[in-house]
Amino acid sequence: MTISQHAKKRCQQRGISPDLVLLLNxxxxxxxxxxxxxxxxxxxxxxxALCKKLKRLLTQVQKDVFVVISEDDHVITTAHKH
Structure with a gap:
């Protein structure tokens, strides 16, 4: 998806984040x-439903978490930093 200059200007004027545009997409x-x-x-x-999930995700983001990923892009494990 590409965002036109017109759309970028309107997003800025209307306080709409480019991240929200990606989410809607x-x-x-x-x-x-x-x-x-x-x-x-x-x-x-x-x-x-999205608001509920985002609130839970925000709580998790605030914790020190990491993910271990293999060379072939598979998630091997996840954990909290201590």
Missing amino acids: ALGMETQQKGNTYVLELDKHTQK
Whole structure:
């Protein structure tokens, strides 16, 4: 996905983070529009579930955690730093 200069300007003006645009691209529901375009948005259920998951994730991010990954990109283990 590329973001046009117009969209970047509107994000800045409207306080919409580029990370949120990426999140909507990953999780948003598509609604077709005229002109071969579509809207990406989260329904209320998805918004609520995502907020709950993000709160839990934020708690985990604040702890010192690490992941061990193999050369072939497999997660071997995870742990807390002591």
